Amino acid sequence: MSIPTSTSVSESAVIAAPFSDVWHLIKLQDFSKFWSNLDKSERAKEASGETDIVQWTFKDGTVLDVKQEEHSSIDHFITYSVISSQPALSYTSVVSTIRVYPVTSGEHEGQTFITWSGNFSSDADAGVIADAKFKRREALSDLAKAASAGKK
Template structure:
């Protein structure tokens, strides 16, 4: 029997951001993540891929480089779905698909603000450490996003 810890292969983090949804949605473009996410050194579109494919290179301050592919985008429903297609160094799991959704808060004490979710669905070979890391990275990025729209 292996010493692996059984774990869910999905993560979901959410936040209320005290800004209008349009201010938040404006930054939810893969190539713009470095404008708010403090872990990223830069995020840039990769040229030369097919016209139907949107791929962005995320270079993290720790040296990790991910190529992420936009899978879905809806300006009407305010969500973006992306997958990691390559990583240097290599990932310890096969795949992950993530979705960020932006919702307007239309009533109550947070009316006029934004509710945002960031989910990730990992392949079954992702271990508990991967899931925990993803949870904390999403929490940090959502806090960074909230700070960026306050400026």
């Protein structure tokens, strides 16, 4: 019996690094520069000039083709979807968005606030959502380390 669950996840963090140091790292093809779970992230060979598709190869052997759906250097966000996976995913689809904000006042002024959300198809189970939550938390922690190293 499946457990009813929300099919969305959202994680956030305050990163002790300037906005520009964090935003600079938010490019699908550059995720392996900070995310310790990724072995490599590179443009997919079958991508056309019209479509931004990046292949993420995880250290556990999973390979995801992710398609950049939207990118705004004005509003500082990137939205992407997973278009294929080896091995196959247990759910039909997921669309994720990473948003980056400069903290402009208060005790964290000069630092960066970031959110990473994911909206899954209704066939994603509680295990998928929990896994997505922990992967995002780990990636945000890795991003904080990479961005902080960049400011030294």
